Amino acid sequence: MQKELSDHTEILVRFNEADPLGIVWHGHYIRYFEDGREAFGNKYGIGYLDFYRNGYVVPIVNVECSYKKSVRYGDKIRVETTYHPCEAAKIKFSYRLFNVKTEELVATGSTVQVFLEAKTSVLQLINPVFFEEWKNIHLRAQ
């Protein structure tokens, strides 16, 4: 059985990310997810550049976000990013965003990525070897 793997990072809401209602425009959360995914990738050695060095790009094929509480300019958000192992040649992350000050859950979401060979853009139907190895190292149940 495989365990899940998580990481978290903090983001300060920028002035230009809030809309005329004073709250963060919903589209920016997709960027917060990317910030979370990137912090995760940097920590565990599977950032965009790591995939690229191994010959792959990993475009997003699905994203979903549910908004629970509004977030305002000056708020600090904590993004909790969790990798969910799966058999298919896909990379699944879920995200939980918290208001650091109030500890309220402000949003949840998920992304799914696939593997394309960088040179040919051909979709991979099985996980690349280096990624299977990464999973073995990081996700093996003890």
Add this chain to the structure above:
Amino acid sequence: MQKELSDHTEILVRFNEADPLGIVWHGHYIRYFEDGREAFGNKYGIGYLDFYRNGYVVPIVNVECSYKKSVRYGDKIRVETTYHPCEAAKIKFSYRLFNVKTEELVATGSTVQVFLEAKTSVLQLINPVFFEEWKNIHLRAQ
């Protein structure tokens, strides 16, 4: 039985919307959905400002997007926006994005919005009267 209501608008992909892989960054599609929703709102009299004049704001509580084909700088996209009537006090839209040149379906998605009273931010559990009237005018089956 209620019919659905659709509209479409065209968008030219900007240089700054493409990422280092040359394709549109996935987060920008959320903006294309908004462009579609806005064109719909302008056509049928339910833009953000119409809601506001009636005393309501209509924040997004859920967004979902599935990516089928990549889109590049210089491509023209057609956003087809469809309003899906529902009994609950919610506004549901679905979106289909096409590459104008190739007529390929490049992405699909959906959004859900709720009604908050603008002054108090109180969530509305039933549809505001003006919105019910709008539905009666535009969605009544002939």
Add this chain to the structure above:
Amino acid sequence: MQKELSDHTEILVRFNEADPLGIVWHGHYIRYFEDGREAFGNKYGIGYLDFYRNGYVVPIVNVECSYKKSVRYGDKIRVETTYHPCEAAKIKFSYRLFNVKTEELVATGSTVQVFLEAKTSVLQLINPVFFEEWKNIHLRAQ
């Protein structure tokens, strides 16, 4: 003597471009300039892709913007883009933004671009031949 060359295009201010004060965030004007430059390039055959096909990229090395009047969500802006010929191997544009409804001048600005050979990123000290030809065709005084 060389004449100047101008073009104009219209832009509808998006909801997500306005900030918590209800007015368009100043950074978005840089994008409006790009929209103007792009409309100009499409009209006169010197868009980014035209440069690229001729073996060059033309990065911005300077941008300047002065803000005269605020612009709000729902406003329509007209970008007037003017090409200013110069002897150096540079591309100089100036921009004037007007509120379409009130005809007020809302902002002015300028950009300077240089030529890099696309393959080597080497800065060009004289204008590429194709660009001199473009200038001869479009800017020759009658």
Add this chain to the structure above:
Amino acid sequence: MQKELSDHTEILVRFNEADPLGIVWHGHYIRYFEDGREAFGNKYGIGYLDFYRNGYVVPIVNVECSYKKSVRYGDKIRVETTYHPCEAAKIKFSYRLFNVKTEELVATGSTVQVFLEAKTSVLQLINPVFFEEWKNIHLRAQ
């Protein structure tokens, strides 16, 4: 005689900030300036929200940026923000952006802001009292 006041903050270039050429799109630097100004404001007590609490908003009336070196996804930038005191009712900042790894200067720029009374949007011709006090505290020559 008044001294200058500086601060610096670091920014990690996001994937979605790089353009199809692999380098950061020039418009994003305006946001880096804002990040620098904001870090400065938080440190010295003159952030947007501090102005607002004192009854003023401080819109940008001019921005200028010169680009020296390109910056790429994954690069870390240090923004050095310097406040330049002036007699007029204006707020002048200059910015220097460095590539943290190479210590190269990648861009320079400046912004000018004015004071509007928040309620009336009336332009202030002399510095608000609280801002003069702030200057006295922080900029007095010893």
